[in-house]
Amino acid sequence: MSRMTIPEFTAMKSAGEKITMLTAYDYTMAKLLDAAGVDGLLIGDSLGMVVQGHENTLPVTLDEMIYHAEMVARGASSAIVVVDLPFPGHFLGNEKTIENAARILKETNAQAVKIEVGATDETAIAALTGAGIPVMAHCGLHPQSVHHLGGYKVHRDEGQLFLDVQAVEAAGAFSVVLECVPSKTATEISRQIAIPTIGIGAGGGCDGQILVVNDLLGIPDSRSPKHVKAYAALGEQIVSAVKDYCADVRSSRFPTEEQAFN
Numbered sequence: 001m002s003r004m005t006i007p008e009f010t011a012m013k014s015a016g017e018k019i020t021m022l023t024a025y026d027y028t029m030a031k032l033l034d035a036a037g038v039d040g041l042l043i044g045d046s047l048g049m050v051v052q053g054h055e056n057t058l059p060v061t062l063d064e065m066i067y068h069a070e071m072v073a074r075g076a077s078s079a080i081v082v083v084d085l086p087f088p089g090h091f092l093g094n095e096k097t098i099e100n101a102a103r104i105l106k107e108t109n110a111q112a113v114k115i116e117v118g119a120t121d122e123t124a125i126a127a128l129t130g131a132g133i134p135v136m137a138h139c140g141l142h143p144q145s146v147h148h149l150g151g152y153k154v155h156r157d158e159g160q161l162f163l164d165v166q167a168v169e170a171a172g173a174f175s176v177v178l179e180c181v182p183s184k185t186a187t188e189i190s191r192q193i194a195i196p197t198i199g200i201g202a203g204g205g206c207d208g209q210i211l212v213v214n215d216l217l218g219i220p221d222s223r224s225p226k227h228v229k230a231y232a233a234l235g236e237q238i239v240s241a242v243k244d245y246c247a248d249v250r251s252s253r254f255p256t257e258e259q260a261f262n
């Protein structure tokens with residue numbers, strides 16, 4: 001099976017099909033998520049928190065994004081692969097933004113980049129799409145601006161949000177992530193714009209949903225955002241399995257003859 005294309009991804013909205021996306025950070029997980037039929041994989045800079053153990057996404061480097069994206073892209077045979085442009089994102093000027101985004105596409109076999117943008121950043125989207133680099137916009141809560149915002153807060157400026165999504169659509173983004181936005185606003189935006197909205201903490205009226213895969217699988221860290229639903233409790237299962245292994249080794253119940261070579 002070949003990977004979904006960006007036009008096929010956007011066409012899901014007009015076909016009335018809900019879009020499923022998850023984050024992924026390595027080959028093995030990407031292969032499993034792809035086999036489960038998820039439509040898109042995002043190498044999110046959330047890897048700074050859930051993989052690297054940082055407090056926020058700011059320390060993640062372009063080289064680290066490329067390292068993880070390359071592994072994920074190798075595991076994705078059907079899902080589209082999108083990569084976050086890490087902090088400071090597109091704020092280094094259009095030339096540098098194109099250079100960084102092009103490195104991502106050249107070195108990872110991903111199909112698109114995601115950038116945290118608003119109405120004032122349309123030239124960055126136009127520059128990237130002009131260079132043939134598909135852009136998924138990210139509006140609402142911008143985790144890369146956590147210090148400026150003073151924390152991870154619901155984005156309640158409805159007027160600004162409408163301006164932002166209209167601008168990113170007009171500039172050529174193929175889709176937009178809406179993070180931590182009141183459901184009513186996200187639903188109305190999804191009705192008004194032609195490109196698919198992918199919600200995270202934005203309610204069921206979006207055209208698709210995305211979650212951090214560790215949250216979905218119940219592999220907790222210190223955060224427990226309200227918008228998360230855990231579909232498994234793998235964190236508990238991992239601890240329990242490792243405890244059983246340790247107990248077996250300490251009491252000589254592992255390995256047995258079954259695992260031994262004669």
Ligand code: KIV
Nearest residue numbers: 023044045046177200
């Ligand atoms: O970095 C990330 O994982 C993200 C998603 C939460 C949308 O941007």
